[in-house]
Amino acid sequence: MHDMIEEGQAEIEAGLSPQKQVILDAARDLFVKYGYEGLSIRDLAEQCGLAKATIYHHFQDKQDIFLSVLGHAALTMHQRIVEAAARGETPVEKLRAMVYAYCDMLVERRMVFFWSLRANAETEEQLRKFVQTHKEHLLGPLTQIVHAGIEGGDFRAVDAQMSALCLLGMLNASMAYRIMFDEVQDSADVAARALDLFLSGISTKTCQ
Amino acid sequence: MHDMIEEGQAEIEAGLSPQKQVILDAARDLFVKYGYEGLSIRDLAEQCGLAKATIYHHFQDKQDIFLSVLGHAALTMHQRIVEAAARGETPVEKLRAMVYAYCDMLVERRMVFFWSLRANAETEEQLRKFVQTHKEHLLGPLTQIVHAGIEGGDFRAVDAQMSALCLLGMLNASMAYRIMFDEVQDSADVAARALDLFLSGISTKTCQ
């Protein structure tokens, strides 16, 4: 895997006080580990070395933290994927770079499934809208490349968005499996094989 | 979609007291809806029309309920998939039947991802082992068919298990998307398209 990020803890977003960043980074890890209900403000505060009340100084409530985490994750994913795409020439090269970048983030943050975070019932509607708004950040660039590949004659005339979605699903499943059961396998390997299967599926060339 | 199950609530497993079945069915729905931490025993009891204490008469604790739900789900999935496979002749036909059966269950029980259920930290290790034991129920039959397809010359010589895993991932993502965002689309359609992409990927025939 190519562009390993040294330590994914502290990417400072414009307009975010450093203290907020600390909280968000800790919150991300805890949400991923324990889910929405499973993260307790007490734990979060302890993790940050702050008092519980201080958390409320920076965020309105738990949902606020949650949605902030989600927003930042989506944004970062987007940035990395777009950056990765820029490193390739052909659609296939671009796709490969994006896939690696995506899998890196999955593993690095153990964010196995982006959607597996599950908020409580009241949040759910809000969450749905939120995800609907931000999913483009992830799905959009992929879809676009698939589209370009179709236009360029590299790929068959499939439904581009649906294909991108399937690619993400394959990667999610593969990485989840690797993380849960066979940590020995290199994630780049796993990702490569899933990507090959995908490319065989959409490529116009004879399969092998 | 073909064999829609009329009401997925009450398949009686051998050796399970009916009262336990009632609790498990309700628990399944609530776990899927709210996640592990999100299900409260109080809600579960109310849903079943029982007193909280009665739940604890039948199950040791929340984890016990959780793992029971998981176990039964895995078993049911297995049964349905195996049944479905029996309805096809060729590997492709078998695969298609299995995919439909799987997606039916996903939608019917809104079990969007089988693995997205997430227990608390202490459970996690136990959960991991549990899933490791039971994943075969789901992955095994698929892998077997892919294998048969390879042997029979229908499929390319890919890693059968990895391919099966990718197929599941594609279906999970597709169905999750459909459930979350465009409920209008027919899930059979969505499933069919994902399957076609997959088949194109592993088929030995010229793509297209």
Added chain:
Amino acid sequence: MHDMIEEGQAEIEAGLSPQKQVILDAARDLFVKYGYEGLSIRDLAEQCGLAKATIYHHFQDKQDIFLSVLGHAALTMHQRIVEAAARGETPVEKLRAMVYAYCDMLVERRMVFFWSLRANAETEEQLRKFVQTHKEHLLGPLTQIVHAGIEGGDFRAVDAQMSALCLLGMLNASMAYRIMFDEVQDSADVAARALDLFLSGISTKTCQ
């Protein structure tokens, strides 16, 4: 220590169904270990290999069990002490035999203090009356011997009951200390030294 009882589990009292005895024996151990509130009917039932409801077949309620245990303990103590007294000739010999018998029971059943069992508030009044009634079983024989010693000119003219009470207190404290902290010391030794101190205190002879 002389008359070690082989296994203090099953002394059958006249008129007690064997099943009741089993329950009482288990209850005694649990009350001693955990106190009144600390014993749970569930644990008691498990310990006996019975269902909870079966306990209620034999006893009215928890208090009933508690008072039965107390009654039987008082009775057994009484019997053993009286038996022991019969084995001595002089008051001092009798006292020594009683003390050994008492300490044997303390250790054997870890009933460090007879009175340390504490029931809940509502029971307390009932308990007080009960203990008041039964304390004679323990204190009476000792007091009587002290009295005899005074009459016979062996002991000083002290308040016999108060002296007996003090002797019990010394033994309780000594045995409790031994059980809690230095299990190495022989309980017969410990008892002997406490008794010597007591005898020095009430004896008419020059000390030493």
Added chain:
Amino acid sequence: MHDMIEEGQAEIEAGLSPQKQVILDAARDLFVKYGYEGLSIRDLAEQCGLAKATIYHHFQDKQDIFLSVLGHAALTMHQRIVEAAARGETPVEKLRAMVYAYCDMLVERRMVFFWSLRANAETEEQLRKFVQTHKEHLLGPLTQIVHAGIEGGDFRAVDAQMSALCLLGMLNASMAYRIMFDEVQDSADVAARALDLFLSGISTKTCQ
């Protein structure tokens, strides 16, 4: 009895927030009255005029409260006994003052037996260690005086610690009896008689 403490509720220990003191004082009374299992946090909170959760703001859990109570009791006992000892000249005088101080505390706080408080099974080991650490506070000063008495030729060459332990046992039993059954008797009287018996036992002089 000489130095009766007017109201034993509010001795402020250095370094303890006043709120913690309030809770500890209430907890002491309730533990003594009902035992470890018998005290409910709800009752304790009500007694303090606080919300249940507030108790947990100040203490980690029930055990924490319990051990705190024990620690403070041991400390206070120690202080009072040492103060009392300073008021006497000869070992006998010192002992007498200590005994009165001890019995005062027993009655005042109805702490009939210092050791009769019994925690649940998991605590027990922790409790044992705790008591082992703190028993010196109570036993140490007494043992020391007995030792001094032996050195000075006032007392016989007995095992000082064992004697001190016996003295405590006598006092405990005597006071418990008085509190439970004949409240009419003056506790100073009761204590005096137990002490006289003890002194007769260890004194080198001819017994009367």
Added chain:
DNA sequence: CATGAATGAGAATTCATTCAT
């Protein structure tokens, strides 16, 4: 910018007990 104190609501779990069988 930060926090200690406080809390009402609710979490999971256990309690002693009853009753139909």
Added chain:
DNA sequence: CATGAATGAATTCTCATTCAT
């Protein structure tokens, strides 16, 4: 004589959140 099923009340403890400082 025995028990499985059931339960209302109580248990310890945690939750997200507020507020005065």
